[in-house]
Amino acid sequence: MNLLQAAILALVQGLTEFLPISSSAHLILVSALTDWEDQGLTFDVAVHMGSLVAVVCYFRTDLIEIVRDFTRSLTGKGHTSSSRLGWAVILGTIPVGLAGLIFRDVVAMHLRDPLILAFGLMFFGLLLGLADWRRKGDRNEHSLTWKDIMVIGCAQAVALIPGTSRSGITMTAGLFMGLSRDGAARFSFLLSIPVIFLAGALEARHLLNQPEPVQWGIIGIATLLSGISAYLCIHYFLKFIRTVGMQPFVVYRLLLGLMLVWVYV
Known part of the structure; x- marks a missing residue:
């Protein structure tokens, strides 16, 4: 892999x-659309870690407060909205963790078909559009109920289906449960932290058995680019949806799904 590809x-x-x-x-x-060789496991882990660092940096103030209040709640010092949000992230991660352990091989062997990917893009894109169009609530991520957490957490497990989009399905569920666009997106991003970390750790475990040499310079640049682009993406996405909404992403998903059908059929 050369620097441009990376x-x-x-x-x-x-x-x-x-x-x-x-x-x-x-x-x-x-x-x-290219004839590039597979980027390899090391590259995948590196760029995901770049995304993880980006979301942690962006929400660093919130995370410090969440960890502080969550720790205090464990020692019997009472709950705050931040400690409850910490519990929400933990409980909301359990369904996708269990689903990943149970269905990981099934997904890898039977659901990687490009047409399934295209179907996931279009179907769940339309569902996102419906949720955004019908949204009735304006609650933020600190107002989550146990019902909200379980619905959004179970929705996140559906993201194992290729084309669904983890962030897309959790935002969809959040909107259906009455969260604002901003609240649904922010909780989705917070939920991504343990998911990306656990997925990266699982992939990294296999690196110990990978004898091929690592292009550390290219890997480092790729990690940096992934992190910077992810950080900017979070920042401007939150600004964008507050005024415009989710519909442009719905249209984009439909077009991308049709493109995949055209390429592979």
């Missing part, structure tokens, strides 16, 4: 990880 793949990963448009669809499309 830079393009890192930017694609960083820009699409947190948008409701499916990062896996874009990486598959890049693969379909």
